Amino acid sequence: MNRYFVIFFLWILSLQYFMAQENDIKHIIREIQYKYAPDIRVEVFQIDTHQKGDMSIIKGVTTSKDAYDELIRILKEKHPDIVDSVQLLPDAQLGDKTEGLVYNSVGTIRHSPRYNSEMITQTLLGMKVKILEENNGWRRIQTPDKYIGWINGSVKPLSKAEFLRYNEQRKVIVTSVYATSYEVPNKSSNPVSDLVIGNILALKSENERFYEVEYPDGRIAFIIKSDALTYEDWFKSIDLLGESITKSALQFKGIPYLWGGTSSKGLDCSGFTKIVYFMHGINLPRDASQQVNKGSLVDSTGEFGNLKPGDLMFFGTKRQKGTNEKGNAVSNEYYDERVVHVGIYLGNNHFIHASDYVRINSLNPSDVLYDKFNADRYLRSKRYIEKGKPVNVDAI
Template identity: 55%
Template sequence: MSQNSEILSVIKIVKEKYAPDGRVEIFDIVATQGKDTVILKGETTSKLAYEELILRAGSLYGHLEDSIRLLPDETLREEIWGVIYNSVGTIRAEPRYGAELVSQGLLGMPVKVLEKRGGWIRIQTPDKYIGWINGSVKIVTKPELQQYLQKPKVIITAFSTHSAGKPKNDSFPVSDLVAGNMLVVKGSKGKFYQVVYPDGREAYVRKSDAKEITDWLKSIELTGESIVNTAYRLMGIPYLWGGTSPKGMDCSGFTKTVYFMHGIMLARDASQQVHSGNLIDDQGDFSEALPGDLLFFGSKGNGENPKERVIHVGIYIGNNRFIHASDYIHISSLDPADPLYDEFNANRYLRTKRIIGEVGFSGIETIFENEFYKQ
């Protein structure tokens, strides 16, 4: 019994060290006692966690049976990468259609493939988020992904548009497209780019709806004004739990999308985004806040629940106002005298963090510095 308690303690210690956030690192391990041995079962994405657990457990028990599955699953062989080929790929918490929508992947996004189960694929997105998707992913080897990433591309800058089968405005669509989608550019015909999808489809995209990525990167102005202007363009889009695209967004999906369209990769959830950036305020004093800063909301720790809970985020726009996704994307105020006063969020304000000027520090990276994009 004492030994059993020890192995459970070891599992907990290793999990807290290597995989404290199950959204971005899997470590689901259990120990069962056999007659003369201890059996470790489960799965993990962390090779370091696996190796340390085996080492520690081996020092506790003379007989150890290792039934841990290291992800990506070995049955995948070399095909442990993929590229999203639909405008938006739906990512769920479990491999079933009725499961919670946890995130979305955008067309052209590289993903890591962890395992397959029936028609479902467990993937990890560039922000490290893990979930299940059915369809939408072209599976490739690492050399194939590297070859794909090196090809010239365009990024869709219009928040909602479509590609066409011919370089004509009245041509039937090949698919819908949303801001942030990336397609290989094959050529140019008049007012259209000729593009290729990750799954091989070819189409045409209006040049007014897209930019070549090299030109797009040069044109980005990462300023508070530009962040707020992009946020304004998303006004009125309905709230969608798990949404990270102009088809529907949750609060952190909104902030993530706005910064993505400025070349910045933010973490997926508000409770993860709060760990990035420079702290500006945590007392409700907005005198130092600037447009583009992120405001976080939730509940502070207390005697009964000592752990802080960050559950909402918005973008500061100045004058004690912020824009956020709640029911739909709209502007609210933290000033009681303002007709847009949001008493509910004012009462659960936690802190203000600055992203602009912090790229390269405190967990903030540009899209193409992300390890998934620079294979």
């Protein structure tokens, strides 16, 4: 009887030991993620631990080598026998094909590698992406604004050498909100594909009326010149003034709202601001909650006198509850500010934003276009261009 009791007691002790070890490992993993990959939209850190017999195994994937190195160092110091099965991305099985170019006018990026997963953003034709891994025909990619998600098709994998050769070619950029490419230089010929504003293709030749272009997947087509500019002419034509931003924004008026949309086929609020600024050579972050961290602060009180056309206006859940006007705690409950919406200031208390469709509203209560819902949740406004130059934001 005593022998069975001792065995049972030792089993309980070993179980408690392994549970304590697993909890400690999970705590370390959480701390490393918080330090190196707090925003899962722009960094992959999917790591967990499990027991196999008397072995503790950590398994998963991450794009952060710094996070991986520190995680393994700390775990090996505390748990020398731990088994490392973590995979660094990009996946080594991709070889040198870790660059990619989008070959469809718009590519759909989803949260997970399946068609019924949420669409989180889009890519545009000619966009360079980083390929991280593959899974049953899906590719996990990272866009130039660092956003990470899964796409099926739409991307042509390239080696670095192949991408450099592509990059050396002259390009054209589509400047019409919608356009079409044709099989031959004749508008009556069959289409090759639809096109949207911001699409970029390699330029092969041109005549008086058409550009001959090549898609990343090798298709040849012809674009009417009035729908596009050579990349160098477009870049020279960029006018970094607020009035130019608002003029560009008005092109999209009436386009329907689409969650995750960043193209003229459908736009969400931050996708709208992103494509407008993209066409001015500025690469805004993807989401409103990221865009608000760029630029320079113009207003946070609701006094709109300092705003200029082209400034971005942010809306959402106001400052933490449980604090008084001086920010001193008055209760134990705190609610973090949440930026959930963004629009472009037009002047005279008017702003344009994607809400059901791209529309103009006002923050003036006496205006017929007054938007009380957004006026009540206004947070602040930021400026991204000053004196013809970008301010605290990346150029493309």
